Amino acid sequence: MSANIEGLIRSSFVRINSTEEKGRHIVCGAPIAKGSVIGRIPVVVVPQNEVDLLRGTLLFNYAFEWDPPERYKATKDLQQCDTRYNQGIALGLISLCNHNFTPNSDYEFDYDENYLIWRALRDIEEGEEITIHYKVPIWFDMHDEQNLAAQ
Numbered sequence: 001m002s003a004n005i006e007g008l009i010r011s012s013f014v015r016i017n018s019t020e021e022k023g024r025h026i027v028c029g030a031p032i033a034k035g036s037v038i039g040r041i042p043v044v045v046v047p048q049n050e051v052d053l054l055r056g057t058l059l060f061n062y063a064f065e066w067d068p069p070e071r072y073k074a075t076k077d078l079q080q081c082d083t084r085y086n087q088g089i090a091l092g093l094i095s096l097c098n099h100n101f102t103p104n105s106d107y108e109f110d111y112d113e114n115y116l117i118w119r120a121l122r123d124i125e126e127g128e129e130i131t132i133h134y135k136v137p138i139w140f141d142m143h144d145e146q147n148l149a150a151q
Helices: 048-055 058-062 071-075 145-150
Strands: 014-019 023-028 037-046 063-065 087-090 105-110 115-120
Touching: 037 048, 037 105, 048 058, 058 063, 058 087
Parallel strands: none
Antiparallel strands: 014 023, 037 087, 037 115, 063 087, 105 115
């Protein structure tokens, strides 16, 4: 495993905000250009045989599917915190990103070093909420009309 910890999180890019409507969420603290790495987020991998235990916790809502062969893409029946696969708990601010069907950021998996690479999909303006697509079927009610229309 390499020791590349440079740029784990570009803190000037993001800040935590909280509202009654959205709860805690991530807001852009300085303009972010399309393609920029917002953060390199370390992940704790929860092995498949411990996923049922995870399901009974609040961390369930923050798990990322973590299966290097990405077998779940072939099954077409992906579900949140699927017990057939390892899960990843991201130890960074991406865990506070809200879901959006048309997000302004995305993440890719670095399975070799157990990181999520978080990038801007487009230019993001200061003060704008930073969102991601959760890449699993949504297990909660979406209240935002724009997101509901996209379902």
